[in-house]
Amino acid sequence: MIEFKLPGMSCGHCVGAVTQACKEVDANATVQIDLATKQVKVESTADSQSFTKALTEAGYPPVSSAAGSLSR
Numbered sequence: 001m002i003e004f005k006l007p008g009m010s011c012g013h014c015v016g017a018v019t020q021a022c023k024e025v026d027a028n029a030t031v032q033i034d035l036a037t038k039q040v041k042v043e044s045t046a047d048s049q050s051f052t053k054a055l056t057e058a059g060y061p062p063v064s065s066a067a068g069s070l071s072r
């Protein structure tokens with residue numbers, strides 16, 4: 001399970017675009033998106049870097065929710 005936080009998501013269209021980007025990395029991936037928390041969970045055998053790259057190219061750069069000291 002790979003988890004991302006995508007602050008750029010704001011509506012159903014974004015959810016579709018993010019899902020599409022993930023499916024292009026791995027067509028068999030299971031993508032769960034919670035729009036309220038901007039949280040994306042991906043069940044896939046592909047590595048997280050591939051998803052990070054694809055999501056960034058799709059216009060939704062993931063931020064690390066694991067890093068406790070994110071400066072902004």
Ligand SMILES: [Cu+2]
Nearest residue numbers: 010011013014
């Ligand atoms: Cu949108």
